[in-house]
Amino acid sequence: MKSVPKLIRRFVGIMLLSSVLLIILNFTLLVIYTLNQSPNGSPWTTAQEVADNLLQDSNGYILTEETANELQNTNVWALFIDNATMKVVWQTDNLPETIPMSYTVSDIASLTRGYIDGYPTFTGEAENGLVVLGYPKDSFWKHMWPSWDYNLIANLPKTVLSILAINIALIFIIYVIANSKLLKSVKPIVSGIQALSTNEEVHIREKGLLSELAININKTSDILQTQSRQLRKRETARANWIAGVSHDIRTPLSMVMGYAGQLESDERLSEDDRKKATVIVKQSERMRNLINDLNLASKLEYNMQPINPERQNLIAVVRQVVVDFINMNIDEKFTIEWETNETLTSCPVCIDKDLIKRAVSNLIQNSMNHNEQGCHIFIRVMAEDNVYTVVVADDGIGATNEQIEKLNHSPHYMVCDENTSEQRHGLGLLIVKQIIFTHKGKMQIRHSEYGGFEVDLSLPMTM
Template sequence: MKSIPKLIRRFVGIMMISTMLLVILNIAFYIIMFWKYTTNTSAWDIADKAAESLRFTDSGYTLSDEIAAELKEQNVWAILIDDNTRQVIWQTENLPNNIPKQYTLSDISDLSRGYVDGYPTFTGEAKNGLLVLGYPRDSYWKLIRPSWDYHFIADLPKNVLIAFCMNIILMFLIYAITNSRLLRSIKPITNGIQDLSQGTPVQLSEKGILSELAANINQTSSILQKQAEQLRKKETARANWIAGVSHDIRTPLSMVMGYAGQLENTPGLTEAERKKASVIVKQSERMKNLINDLNLASKLEYNMQPLMREKQNAVAIVRQVVVDFINMDIDDMFSIEWETADTLSVCNINADKDLLKRAVTNLVQNSITHNEQGCAIYVSVAEHDNNCIICVEDDGVGVSDEQIEKLNNTPHYMVCDSNTFEQRHGLGLLIVKQIANSHNGTVLIAHSEYGGFKVSIEIPK
């Protein structure tokens, strides 16, 4: 399936984005921390400034007011060790009592890079000696014996980059290995879901980390197959029932029509009796047509009606239907107008000629049946966007917007098992829709520009 590579790319993309985001957040965190603890002036710089500001006056050594205030603010003590005697010749007032007053060269070496009695110390070169600043014990962490190989420092940026890339690759490999089983399990699951949508039986292996999902899909497939089998039996029973009832009705109906026709033509009947016999004949004929419509609708619904599709001229077929109605000598209240453009004489489509004639006949007859006071019927054929459009409309009573909506969107009771009491429109329009569907076409029902009812059949050429 095409979704599997897409899913893998999505997983990898999420992993890469997550990794990069994690790296960026870590870098940002360390930058912030570094900036927080290194933005203040270095203790070594303060020691150098203090050494420069130290002056000898008549009253002794003194620091500048600015340096003195800064040292006091940070609780820093200071001493000045004489170059010759290596004794403390000056000190600040806050000097702890345990700080020595005499130093050897070894002591000076130690305090220059480390601590004095636990106080981190920093030195600056004064005019007559060495100025030592002592910071609070928990203020600085000093590395007393730092020493690194030159090449280690020189190659550090390259090595950090290599280590970073190796970490990314390692994370990707760990992710791919841990998810490979999941991805292998996903493929049959997705294939099974695709088969379910096509009605194909599915039986997945119920192993691995997605075994529960596979079991649910297998159960769903079993339920769907049972439902499909029940539906096939139901549809077969319905079709057989319709065919059987239609066959059983035809024989007695033919007898009724025959005897009613004989009675209608019997010379000794009164006029009232003759009219009754005529009504029986007409209603019997109507019942016969209804049975034929029911059979045809059932066959079209269950794909039992053979289609003899050939290249046909839709203009000629529709015109023939109009001519047949005119030759039937229909009531004068109904007129049929041929509205096809004179420039359109051929509109070829791949169609079953008899079924197409039946569809147009149903539409014309529908206008006659539902307009008892008479109407004008307009029939036309047109071409649009490589489609053939057959239109039958009238200027009769028409229908409401709500009825138009239902006729366009509500299933017929022949093809729907729910809300059947709200769908009792006749079989004529259903057959028209079924014929159009069998030709990959569509049917649109609307209001006519002449004020009545309009049905358009659109069939691709």
């Protein structure tokens, strides 16, 4: 269930990253928006510039042309209040008619922090009076009482950070609550999928946000379980059928072999008839061996063959097989050579001795069956990287690369219902592969260094 915590961490990480990016984006947009709302700079600075550029001569007050154009372009009016008379002694041409022409001290205080007739006003100090600029009514909003508690300003950074932390925590809590049902629904889904991979029966509660997915997983589990039961039933029937046929054939085959053996040794028969009886005996023995191989392969395939592993010396077991073949007086066109290094005397393994002997015997017999013109058979045992390997090779006709590839990777017809028209003959290599598999070993088929066929059987060492 490592995937669920990983999923939760991913959700939380995305939420936190989204929150931070959202805050940064909002702050950036606020700054951009604020700057765009003040394209003409500070009106207080402009008012002071007008006061500095308002010149007095014999005819009165004159504003420089550049400053006058700037006020006109921004639709701003201006007036100058004389300190002595508290009356307007200069004004721009666009001064509204509703603007008073004389002021008291309280009027000055009010317009400085507020408005005149709804126009936001800003002041600039001149030598003999006060310059007042009036902006369009909807251009600025002025705070009439610009005073703040000192502690509020001093603690503002801490307050902002605290509010920010509270907001993030609140977003996190809302996110977890909103997704708790989803996370709760994900856990059984993940468990169900993991159980499907091990062919376990699965039944997930079909409720919640992922109910549709749970329904499909339950249906999939039912289908897999049905297929598994049908497959086991078919495998059992196949194994029982093979065992029954093998048993039923043995009795009539024994009678055929017995009578053929009698005819083979009956001197009253002609030489030609006795040779025919000999052929019947040999072919009957071949049929018997094929039946025994088929029965053993079936038992190994469906785990019906009892395995009795014991600690054995692999060299002694393989050498015994070689000796048994030599003592059988095999045809002179076949020779068996023992190539195991003499310094290697003990190879302890935990094996079923009879099955391993059967595997090595099948490989030797395989070399004989596929090289009718004769060949040399080379057998050795090697030790490397905590693995013991039995090598059975020959210098016969060998096999093509395509044939070796098929032998290494293609399933046998006993476990594959496809391509039955191209079924391979014989069960020897299949039995060898099954025997090695039951011992947790490996089998590798390749070209031999002698130009023929080679099979390597690897078994784990016993410590």
